[in-house]
Amino acid sequence: MTDMTGQEETKAKEAAAATSGRPADAVAGQSAQILADAVAGDGAEVRVDAAGDDAAKESGVSRRTIFGVTGVAVGAAAVASAGGFAVGRATAPTVTTASYEFRGSHQSGIVTSQQDRMHFAAYDVTTSSRDELIALLRRWSQAAATLMAGSEIGAGAAGGNYAAPPDDTGEALDLPASKLTITFGFGPTLFEKDGTDRFGIASMRPEQLIDLPKFAGDTLDPKFVGGDLCIQACADDPTVAVHAIRNLSRIAFGAAAIKWSQLGFGRTSSTTSDQVTPRNFMGFKDGTHNLRAEETALVNKWLWSEPADGEAWMAGGSYLVARRIRILAEIWDRTSLSEQEALVGRTKGSGAPLSGGKEFTPTDFDRAGNNGEPLVAPDSHIAIAHPDHNAGSMMLRRGYNFTDGADDLGRLDAGLFFLAYVRDPRTQFVPIQERMSSADIMTVEYLRTTGSALFAVPPGIPLGAALGGTDGAFIGQSLFA
């Protein structure tokens, strides 16, 4: 492990870009050295790719030909480090060309500064062959590195054998890497399904990877439940995220198939301190007290699995809770502002707790109003969910707003695709969810959970490890050692 999280490095670089006060292309074109210095100053590995570099080969064909004529120092994947990113030249100032490195001690897409868009997919493994499963994970790992670098799969979308279909589906051509991250997870049924040890790994199922209990009010739709494997693809461009899932699914045919998937637009959490707290579909700021990448001690305590947690192969990994939570939007919208604020425990405008102050002012749960009752009601959402009322437990939330059109009654099928990473779901998620499902009026009256799944998210692949072929490194490798 490096001395600091990848996010801290990223933050330093983003800060360098931000303080320049210029559009991204100017930063890329003129401040590349500053960025490189900032990275070097962090003690991170700095690598400037040149033709013939191994990584460049893995990265395949860049989707954006402009990279080819850019100076080497700011070329595609110019700066690769643990969770770091490269800045390429953007043709439009608003386009994000930054890319993250797939390899690192932890998988990307967890403490990574949360991107705006998401495509999540859960898969059934359709093969019963351990070797084929391993081969899939190897193919996926290599492809993920390629996609995250903003490059085309294989011979690309418009090249290769003219008589054969293109290797890459092509919709992301001309689009930059867009901060894409790809995160893989293993569901309980990968280890054991209907009593069968499918791949000889049942004995290595972590005790943290439980079968989630039924919570009060869960109205689960079987088409949004579980999965043997999952992929979370996040990016600042929706096409890039969808392109990733589409191509990874294509690569999987014969070994795995999508069981269900979810598109998310608009992040509902902040995972780094410099991000503005976004709003969920209820119109309130969400995740003000989220675990942040910079809080290293808390991140180590509440996020990353340690060997002592039970399964050594999960060290440096985490557990992902995925819940598709529908918001009864039409009904919520008819609720008075005073009731909305009372149910949440915060003001709708600034997000300040009702006990006073500003958004980040600590909530005073004892401060009473003129009737002697606390200003922040004990059954308000923030009172139920607050770490102080849950043995200090924190989770790293990484959710997204979603809308899947309308239901048969003409109402928005919309809500929050709740994603949270924890070190132990048994203590950091289940008890809190049980309290929310029964005592949090906002949850009981206005939310319906329609999908639910839990995944073990293995650690990352060591930096510099070779990918692909018949012996390349892959996610979850130590599980199959």
Next chain:
Amino acid sequence: MNVRLILPAVALGTLALSGCVSNDTVADGAIDVSSTSDGCKLTATTVPSGSVVFNVTNDGDDVTEFYLLADDGLRIITEVENIGPGLSRELVAQVPPGDYLTSCKPGMVGDGIQAAFTVTDSGAEVGPTGEVGEQLQAASDQYLLYVRDQVTTLVTKTDAFAAAYLAGDDAAAADMYADTRVHWERIEPVAEAFGDLDPSMDLREADLSQNEAWTGWHHIEKDLFPPAEGYELTQGERQGLADRLVADTAELDRRVSAEDFQVDAFQIGNGAKELLDEVASGKITGEEEAWSHTDLWDFQANLDGAYVAFGVLRPVVEQSDPDLAAELESRFDAVQTLLLEQGSVDAGFTYYDDLTEGQIQELARAVDALGEPLSRLTAAAVL
């Protein structure tokens, strides 16, 4: 089409109205109020009569309140309470010409920091205040009678239902099921206010958490209307469920009959909105009566209860927002008309699973069309 809705057994006497507050106009300029530990600063202390807007900011360290008082310093014209430090709250009031007092009350104790406030005659018509309180009290009294009346009937019918159920007369019990629950569904928000009774009496299977005991109406429902794969309780289990339901219903009756039990206008207005929420989230989707499919009985009962709530608040709303009153009447009428096509409580309704998708959608749209203006009832009645 004039549709008759079920009204409370008590007469809703016509109240003589001399006037009422209104909130349908907005002042040109708002007055900023800064409340501190030792100050109560207003950006203006003289305003023309009509709609007055106060933006109250708590710049102190204690929770504060702001009042507009009559010049006797006692009668409250309007108020905003429980403003946490650093927070702001907007207050809108219709104020006729006259001398008033403003008061900030940091720490929420004492008489507060008072200062004179003058409202000059703008020529705009502003109804006198003072009658509203009496009208709202009358609304509370009428609604309380309705609640007690429904609960009394609920007790009688529940006892009979439980007796048939325990006697093994499943056909009779199944027949009484929906008709009995009508009296519960009409006043459900009141029962919900007693946090312990509602989950004990009306929890659906989907609402259960793992290993949670299931009591109340819907467990009996599943036994009386078993799913295709079968479901049967033992006589001992039946006895336990029936005894608890009878006891809970008696307890509900005891509580609403208590002398100090009250339902204020705010609760009545919100209750009406909640009843329509119930329809929108549970009945129109067929989730409430998952086994008996008698969702339309509940639908009608929720609608009845909401209409009664509107009825008792109507004298106030007709003054404060006549357009809203008229819109609500017509929206209630539209939903009731559609529902009548599917039956009535007396004659029975179409079972939910026999409704077509088109009929469900039409009902849902009518419910949403009513729910939207109904959500403004409380503000129109209480402000």
